[in-house]
Structures are given as structure tokens and as C-alpha cells.
Amino acid sequence: MIPSAREAWHRVHGEAGTVGRSVRSALTGPGPERDLAVQSLKAAGAAILAWAVAGWWWQAPLALMAPWTAVALVQSTVYRSVRTGVQQVVLIAAGTVLAAAAAGLTGDTMAAMALVLPVTVLLGNWSRFGDQGTYASTTALFVLVYGSYSGFDILHRLLETLLGAVIGIGVNALVLPPVHLRSARDSLCRLPRDATGLLRDMAEEIEQGHERHQAQEWHRRARRLAGRLTELRSARTWTRESYRFNPAHRIRRPPGPELPSTEWDAAWERVVDHLTSLTALLAEAAGERPRFRPPPSTVLADVPPLLHALADVCAADRTALDSPERRERALRTRQEAMARSWEAHRRLKARLTGGAAPDDETATSVGGLAAETRQLLHELENARVA
Structure with a gap:
């Protein structure tokens, strides 16, 4: 059912009020709103740093992989960043290698997609990979659409992914590591x-x-x-x-008694x-x-x-x-x-x-x-x- 203009206005007004209260809470004192803002800024900073290294300094052929990985690895805990990083590296490597193999075997982008996407989607749905599963199929698409599946390109994809993972995990672990x-x-x-x-x-x-x-x-x-x-x-x-895996939890003063x-x-x-x-x-x-x-x-x-x-x-x-x-x-x-x-x-x-x-x-x-x-x-x- 489509809401009336009055109902839509009230919903927008209520949502704006909620956002305003969250912003005030983040600016005025510690709390979940400020923690979320800090993590968001860290993720943005990790992505920018990864792009600066891979795209600006290194001039990598598909530098997108580094900030794409880095922004996803500033997770709510350092342990989760490490675990997610391992999952992403495995999935991106699998997607890259499978896409390159399918392209080399078929010599046609459409045929390679038809061959590799069912495999990578099934791989991504394995419960061990959690919500990171889409990285296998999306990486395969990047490789096939850009046509970059030579041995040199595959090596670059993996190095760019590892670079983004190291930067994302490093930023989360060393810059105000989250403690809940x-x-x-x-x-x-x-x-x-x-x-x-x-x-x-x-x-x-x-x-x-x-x-x-x-x-x-x-x-x-x-x-x-x-x-x-x-x-x-x-x-x-x-x-x-x-x-x-949190290097700062022993030196940061805990907020309140045990x-x-x-x-x-x-x-x-x-x-x-x-x-x-x-x-x-x-x-x-x-x-x-x-x-x-x-x-x-x-x-x-x-x-x-x-x-x-x-x-x-x-x-x-x-x-x-x-x-x-x-x-x-x-x-x-x-x-x-x-x-x-x-x-x-x-x-x-x-x-x-x-x-x-x-x-x-x-x-x-x-x-x-x-x-x-x-x-x-x-x-x-x-x-x-x-």
C-alpha cells in the first residue's frame, strides 16, 4: 500500500529526527553512535590509503581491488577483520583463478561467465564464508569484463587483494581498535x-x-x-x-568497573x-x-x-x-x-x-x-x- 503524502512526510520527518539525534549523540559523548562514526571514518580512511598505494603510487592495472577489500575489512572487531580478510583472500583468489581458467578454456566472455558463475555462486554460498560469499562471483565478473586474466594479471589481482587486506586489518587494529x-x-x-x-x-x-x-x-x-x-x-x-587479536585492549582504560x-x-x-x-x-x-x-x-x-x-x-x-x-x-x-x-x-x-x-x-x-x-x-x- 502506497502511503499518503501526509504519512510520507511524517515518516521522513521522523527519520530525519532520528538521524539528528544520532548525530548529536555522536558529537556530544561516548556511545554506540560515536563508535559507529569512528568505524565508518576508519573504513573510509583505509579505502583511501589503499587506493593511494595501489592506484596512485603503484599504478596497479585493477587498483580497485585494494580499496574494495580494505573498506570491507574495517569490521566491528579486530578478530572479525582477520577472519573476514582470510575469507576474502580465499574467495577473490578462487574467483580470479576460476575466471581466468574459464576464459582460457572457452575464449569467449559469455561462455566463460556461463561456465564460472554457477561454480563461484555455489562456492560463495558455502556457510564457512558467511556473508562474504559474493566476492567469488563478483571478482570473476571483474576479471572477465575487464579481460584481465593473463598470469601477470592474476598475480596483480592477488597482490592488490592482499594489499587491501593488510591495510584494512592494520587500520582497524592500530587506529582506535574497537572494544565493545x-x-x-x-x-x-x-x-x-x-x-x-x-x-x-x-x-x-x-x-x-x-x-x-x-x-x-x-x-x-x-x-x-x-x-x-x-x-x-x-x-x-x-x-x-x-x-x-586486539593490541590495545590492555593499555586503553576500560569504561567503568569490571x-x-x-x-x-x-x-x-x-x-x-x-x-x-x-x-x-x-x-x-x-x-x-x-x-x-x-x-x-x-x-x-x-x-x-x-x-x-x-x-x-x-x-x-x-x-x-x-x-x-x-x-x-x-x-x-x-x-x-x-x-x-x-x-x-x-x-x-x-x-x-x-x-x-x-x-x-x-x-x-x-x-x-x-x-x-x-x-x-x-x-x-x-x-x-x-
């Missing part, structure tokens, strides 16, 4: 930050008398926390990879599971036709203080992760908030044993509420920042 520790730290901080916001909103809306659509929105937000865990696992993988162990991630995975179950229970016990009988108002009155205390625990975790100078104070605040959380849970549990649930259906919802919040408390205890 900041991305992992940002992902770590997002988990307790988002959980804090969710818990506070739940507490305030329960105090005001929540509706089913609000509880369903809590559940959706809790499920989105699982996506934060996926981002965190990916960021940790990128961080580990960015240290491989990351907590992966046991912290596992504890937060269980926290997210129980928070998701808690919000699902509250959603099923709300509205005009609930699946479970809603907990009595006397029980719900004890839930907001517990949720506020849990939000304070998560907020303290975020401070401890984000601000080394406030770490000790944040951990003391966390300990005090955990004590308040347990006290609020004891009051909630007392409602269950003290006659607040007069029938089985109500006992189910109140008991589920007490059980899920207890599990949540235990897992938050385990998720303490060491």
Missing part, C-alpha cells in the same frame, strides 16, 4: 533500569485501582525484559570477541521469569471477567509497598553498575530495600494465613501472588552486584 565493553555495560544497566520503571508503574497503578488493560501492559513489558537478556548475551559475546560474572545474568533471567509470571497472574485476576478471582482489596493494599521496595532494589543495582564512586552506598541502599521488601512480603503472607482468602478461588490468587513475589525476592537476592 561499553555495549555490554549499557545492556547490563538497562535490565535493572527497565525493571525499576515497570515495578514503580505497577505499584502506582495498583494504588489507584488498576484495570485489566494496564495489567496486560505490565505483562508485555515484563516479557520485553527477556529481549534485554538476549541483548546482554550478545553484547558479552561481542566484548569477548573484541579482545581477540562487569559482573555471567552468574548475574542467570540470576536476572530467573528474576525476569518470575516477574513475567507475576504480571500474568495480575492480568488474569483483573477486569470484568477474570480467570481467577481477584485478591481482596486488603491484600492488594499490601502489594504496592512491596513493589516500591523491589523497585528500590533494582534502582540500587543500576547505580552500583553505572557509578563506581557510588557503588558502596548503592549496595547499602540495596540491603535496606531488600529488608523492606521481605517485611512487606511477610505482611502479604500474613493476609493469606489470617483469613483474607475465605474461599478456594481467592486463596489461589492470593497464594500465587505470595509465591511469585517470594520467588522474585529470592532471585533478586542472588542477583546482587558483587
